[in-house]
Each structure stands twice: as C-alpha cells, then as structure tokens.
Amino acid sequence: MEPVLFLQAVANSIMLGLIYTLIALGITLIFSIMKIVNFAHGQIYMLGAFAIFYFYAQWHINYILSLVLSALCIAALGAVLEHFLFRRLRGQELPCLLLSLGLALLFEGLALILFGEKDMGVPPPFPGAVNVLGVHFGMDRLVIIFLSLILLLALFIFIQKFKAGRAIRALAQDPEAATLQGVDINRMSWFGFSIGCMLAGLSGGLLVPVYWVSPFIGGPAVVKAFIVMVLGGLGSIPGTVLGGLILGSIESFGQQFLPGTWAMAIAYILVVLMILIRPRGLMGKE
Amino acid sequence: MVGPTYAQKVLKIGVLGPMTGPASLWGLAMQNCVEMWAEEVNAQGGLQVKGEKYKIETVTEDTKYDAARAVAGAEKLVNRDKVKFIIGTNGTHEALAVLPITTPAKVILCTFCFDRSAIGVQYPYSFRSIPTAYEFYTPMYKWLRQKYPDKKRLVLVVKNYAGGLVVRDQAKEATEKEGYQIAGVETYQPATTDFYPIMTKILAHKPEVMDFTAASGGDTGLLLKAAKQLGYKGITLQGTQGDPGTVISTAGKENAEGHFFMGGGSDEAIASPAMIAFIKEYSKRYGSWNEVASQDYYIPRLVGLAIQKAGTTEDTDAIAKALEATEIKSPLVKGNPTVKFAGKNYYGRNSQVIMPLALVQVISGQPKTVTVLEAKHLN
C-alpha cells in the first residue's frame, strides 16, 4: 500500500481517535464518580449540538462564544437532572441506568417535536483543508483537535490541582473515605454530574461543524462512548484518550483493509474480549 | 341554514410510513403531501366520483421504519379503518412485510420503496409512487458520458441498506451500458458518522467519477466534505434525490460545488408559478421545505384521478386498472410535462410512476437544473 495512504490512515486514526475521546469524556467522568452508566449521554451530546446550531448558525453568535453559552446551558440541565431525578435513586445502579434510558428516549422524542427530523449542517467556522506531505487534514478537524487537547489539559489540571477537582477524584476512588474527609457528597455529585453533562454537550457542539445535527445523532454517539470507556478504562482520563485512539485506529484501518463493514464488528468483539480479560480496561483503576 | 343537508360520503385514504425516527424525513413528506391534497379537494366540496362528492379523510400510521410496526399499521388500516388505498411504506422491508396483507385484501398500495419485485405482477394492487434510480440512471449516465467523454473511472459508494443495494445494482447496469469502468464498489455502514476512512479507501482507486448512489442527505454532505478535504477534484453524483439544503449546509458550499443529483423540480429554471406557491404553502404549514415533497406531490392526485376514471371508490380491481393508464400534466414544472405510470417491459406491469427528472448541479452554492431527463427506456 502506498506510504501516503498509510500516513493518511494514521492521520485519520488520530483525528478520529481524539474525536471519540472527546465524546467519551463526559460519560467516563460520571461513571467514575457516581457509578452511573448515563445512557442519556448521547442525547445530551445531541442537545449540545442543537444549542450550537441555534446560537451559531441561526442567531449568528460567534462560534467560541456559542460554545461557552451552550456549555453553561447544558451544565445547568445536568444540575437539574441530578438534583431532581438522580439524587432520589442514589446508590441504586440499575434504576439509575434505567432512568438515564428513560431520559434518553424523552430527549430524543422532544427533540424530534421541537427541532424537526431533518439532518442539518452549520456554516463551517474554519473552512478549508491543509496538505502536509500528501496527507490531508480538514481545517475544521485540526481546530477541533486543538480545542479538545486544550479541554483535556484543562480537565486534567482541574482534577489534579483544584480542590473541587480533587474532591471529585476522591469520590471516584473511595466514596466512604472521601466523605470521612469532609467531601460533601451531595454537592460533589451534583457538580460532577453537571461537568459530565457539560462535557457531553461541548463535544456535541464542537463536532457539529465536522458532522451534522439531527435528533438522532445521540444513539450512535453513546455507543461509541461506551466502547471508548471500556477499552480505555473507566474513570481514567489518559485511559479515555487511549481508548479513543484505539477505536479511531480500528475504524480507520479497518475500513482501509477489511471488506464491507467488518471494522465495527471487530471493535465490538474487542470490547467483549477486553471485559472478559481485563474488565477495568487498559488503564482503569480499581 | 346553509350547507349540505345530507351526511357527505367519506373516502378514507391510509398513510403508512416512518413518521418518527431517522427515516421520518420521507414519511412526513409523504404524509404532508397527502394532507395538502385532501384539503385542496375537500375545499372544493370533495372528490367527485360518478355524481357524488366524497370528503377525503386521511388516516396515518407510524411504522418507525420497522417491519413489525408496518405490519401492525397495515392490519389496522385494512381491517379496522377499512381503507382501500394506502399511500406508503418507504423501506423495502416495510413494503414486503405489508404486501401479504394488502394484496389478498385488494387494497391499493402506493409504495416508495425501491425494490423491483414489490410492484411486479404478483402484487397487482401495488404501485410505486416515485421514480427510482433505475429511471434516472440510464438517461443520466448517457448525458454524463456525452458531457465528459474522457472521465471513465468510476467508484460506487454504497450505503449498506436494502434501498442502497438496489440502487447500487441499478448503477452498475446503467454505467456498464455506457462504457464506464467500475474501479471499485465501497460499502459503508448506515450508522457511520466519519467518512475519512472510507473516503481514503475510495480515493485509493483513483476515481474520476464518484457515485454516492442512495446516500442520504447528511451522509452525502459528509462524503463530499471528506472527498474535497482529502484532495479529490473529480465528478461527484448520486442516483437519488438528496435534500439539497442538507447536502449543501453539511458539506459547506465549496465542498458541495459541482455535485450532481436527481432534482425534484423546485429549481427556478423549471419551476412553474404553481410550484413556487406549493413550496410557499408547504413551508408555511410544516416549517420548512422538503425537496422530497416535490415528487410525493403526484401520487395522491393520480390515485384520485384513477378513482374518478373508474367511477367507483370500492372496486379496486377497476381502479388499479385505471391507475395503470392514468396520467396528469404536471402543474409544477414549466411546460407541464406528463406524469404517468409505465414500466411494463421492466416491472411486468405499468406500475412505476415516471416523471421528468431534473438533473441538478450545485453551482455557486445553489442547486441549478442543468437538464431535464426522461425515462424513455421504460414503456
């Protein structure tokens, strides 16, 4: 195979990988703090995308400002959901999972009624493409990669250096010990959930220019988030990056070398194997 | 007291299709067209059949693009609502699940699926409401060959669903007839969101023409974007109607430039004033225009005409026969070309609607009609 094509496949893997990492961050965070698998993650991602659609494409607010606005809105939504719904079921794994499922259905249904059924795109905030040694990168992708890396760094610093961030981490590792040390579980759960939702919404907003938005983009997104989360390791940010890169590579190289659509089948089989052999994922803690 | 002093007779028309879910784009367009027609007819007192005026009532059932739901919907329409006419079924799996119910019940089914056998002689009450890629590809590739005689390397990009596979086969037939060399056929999974990997593979074949076959609006936009961003400079086209608005907004104006697709006729070059009015009315009622509606417009009218011609609302054998011979002059396209049923030589019966199809190209970010094609190979 031509070296250029191979390089392109590698570039694709990295671009895709970071995109998937971005999508999976929120669900990983929520799972690590509250042990809740948030099925509604995909629909919150979708709502974030629609927020950008309205702020940026319809009301012509600056793209970066739109991102900030939508992040705030979605975080608020997350706070509301945690306070009024999830808090009642705290500690009950299965009911929380089912509740998130119900919310997923609800959001998709509401979105269909409110926003209509069509796939919609937004004007590209960063048009054009870049050619480096025969390998092509869409400008929009490069910017998104850049922004996601900044986001990852910010998140990492937050968790390591800031009090609230450390509290979240403590909760994730050992809730009882954390409480004994004075971490307010209520406040931290609420805060962590909001951040998780905000991340989901942000990833949706960042990706609208690269993909499109419709009420139905949530389902595939959350499934990919699961795969990343499992492969990389629940509760680990570097693990999420690794998981994302793995999935990105499978898709990128899988499409390149395998007939038809076997690439995704392989991704799923890998997940199954991973859980069987090493349930905490490649870099998960516990 | 003003108004009719007798209870007006009612003619029920069933509508069956995906009204929610990702495929609702097609189902809702179909439903809206039937509704608008019904209102138009009722505003004139009803459908005149042999001296009596019938009020049109529509009954809609949502299939969610699922075969089991389609069956439930059909059962309800046929056995509870007792309709004799169903406009609907958009997916092949929907249609083929429903035909065993509608055929013995002699219910006329106007499907939108692409499957060849669904309107064959074994389903004498079944008709296809819209043109498929088969009606489009033969004249289109002929035209393309003449316009760009040196571009012969072709890659087919196929979405892995029933409709996609049918269109792929139709594309193969048409392109081989015109002497194109098929350098590759690449299939992608319906849930694909990122097209960089598959586009990389496609470009490895060094195509001069890329046919997206039955890709949906959002997919087409992303395929175009990926193609252009990865350096492709050749021809792109598809064999179905893409929603041009979605394609252009998703791909971005520069990336969509030059793309060919089957048009619906809303382009001002060929649209008549009636079409403009129709688009306005549709957008007002339903929030935004859906290009698919420009083709869905005809089927309820054709059915209405056939009923009138046959002089009965009950005898579907007579109505089916009449429908095969029904034609109308399109008020939406300049020159009022004929829209009718044909296809006996290919489908076994005159059960395929044919209408002049605009070949549309994106020029300066706008869909422009380049030429009007006719499916002369069907008779």
Place this chain on the structure above:
Amino acid sequence: MGSRIKIITILLLLAFFLLLPLFERDPYILHVLIEIAMVSLPAMGLWLILLTGQLSFGQVAFVAIGAYTSCILVMQVGMNSWLALPLSGLMAGLCGVAVGYPALRIKGTYFAILTLSMGEAVSMILLNWTGLTGGADGIFRIPRPNALALGGWTLVHFTADKVAYYYYILALLIFCLLVMYRLARSHVGSVLRAINQSDNLAESIGVNITRYKVFAFSIGCFFAGLAGAFYTHYFTMLHPDNFTLWDSIYYVVYIIVGGANYIFGPVLGVFLMLGTFELLRAVKKLQAVTYALILIAVILFLPGGLMNLRQILFPSRRPEKEGEGSGSRTANHGDS
C-alpha cells in the same frame, strides 16, 4: 387463602385468552396480542437471566440466532418447521452456554456493557455475513409453519389468518411460563436465589456457581430462540434491522415496568407498554415522549414494577410469601 384466589385468577385469564378468538375476529387486535406474546418470551428469558443477578443487554442477539436458524433449517435443509422450532431454541441455548461460561463471571455494569457489545457484534455480523443472512437485502418469502396433521387429517393450516398463529404463540407462552414457575420453585431456583444473595457464601458451601448461572442463562436464551423461530414464520421475512439494541433495551424496560420479582411481571410489562404504544397511535409525535415519561414515572415512583401496585394500593394487606418488592439489582423472585 391468597393462593386460591391466585389460581382462580390465573384460570380465568387463561380461559379468557383461550376463548378470545371466538368473539374477537379483528386481525389487528389479534396481531397486537400475538406481538405481545412473542415479545414476552425473550423478556421472560431475561427474567431467568436476572435470577443470576445479572442483567443482559444483548438478549435480542439470541432471538436473531433462533430466527435465522429456523429460516435456514426450513428453507435450505427442508426441515419441518415444527422440528426446526425446538432446534432453533436449542441453538440459541447452546450459544448462550458458549457466551455464558466466560461472561457470567463478570459482574454488574461490566456484564451489562459486555452483553450490549456482544449483541451489537452479532448485529454487525448478521449485516455483513451476506451468504448466511442476505445482509441488507434481507430474506423474504419465508414459508409459513407446516400444517399440523394427524394421521392424514389436517388439523391446522397456517395462512395469512391470525387465529392459528395466536394459539401457536399462546402455547409457547404457557410452556415458558410453566418452565419459569418450575425453575423458580425448584432446587435450581433456591440455589440461584442463594447465589444472588451472596456469591461467596454459596461458593463456600461447595456450589459450582458458574454452572447454575450458565444453566439459567441458557434457558433464558432458549426462550429467546423460540421467539425468533416464531417470528421468522409469522412475518415470513427476516432483516438484520429487525434485531437491534433497542429491542434488547426494551426487554429490560418491560421486566422493570411489569415487576422483576414476579413470574407474570414480564408479560404484564410487555402488555402494558406495547398496549399503551398502540393506544397512543393517535398521539403520533407524542408517542415516544409519553412512553419515556411512563418509564421514568415507573422507575421513580413504582420501583417494584406494576405488579407491585397491589401492594401500594392496599398497603394494609399482610405481605405474602413473595420476594421483597425492591425491583433493584437483586431480584428475589418469590412465588406468584
């Protein structure tokens, strides 16, 4: 006292449903009832799997396995559909054993994600293995079940008419309910309940946990396989799109809504949700939203599922020897 009323209620319901086709001829109603019964089977299978304390999100894969097995046996091997039925169930059950042995050692959420991925993997394979399944084209014009004959006399013919199918699925439903009942009350059932309470304790008594879990799991898959075989010859068509993740998710929803502690929970859950769904046809776009709201309401306010409604409505009643109506992860599966 209570159990006599229970038995009478069950017998009355049975009589009602057995006699129903005599006075209800509307094919649409029959179709809805058939669908409810058909969907109940994998849900009941899931109930058995829940006995092991695990929740599977891949149940639809086993329905698909049963469906395609029956299709191949009948269409390519030329087998009688009545022989293909148990064989399809068996195939699904065997796949359940193959999956269960490694998988059932994993707990909780991990198991849920594992089964979800496995279900999706099967879905992708079905879509891509065109030689076996026809891929996105699907398989059509599958034969209906063979006529039931006895000594040259044809008793039951299967045509487009729903009545024969109605009794067929009813028979399957009753069969599976009986199996569930016997299993829950048997030695196996007690062992499973013990395992559910505490793995370690059971193991210390010398119980081979995995074997019991796999057994329950494979029976659950067997039920799903039977449903699949029925599906194939009822709809006479198969398409990979008919077996999606959402189906697996809905089976879980049905059990929870109906009540995970009761044998009739799954059927009740399916009956209510699918019935509501059909009733809501008029509301069209609001259907999905209403469905979601019902689900959320049940989770928040009726944790034991709808079968627990009796407990809630008549709280003064002495709780009988039923399991606790917790409806959460560990289901106690009492009698009833």
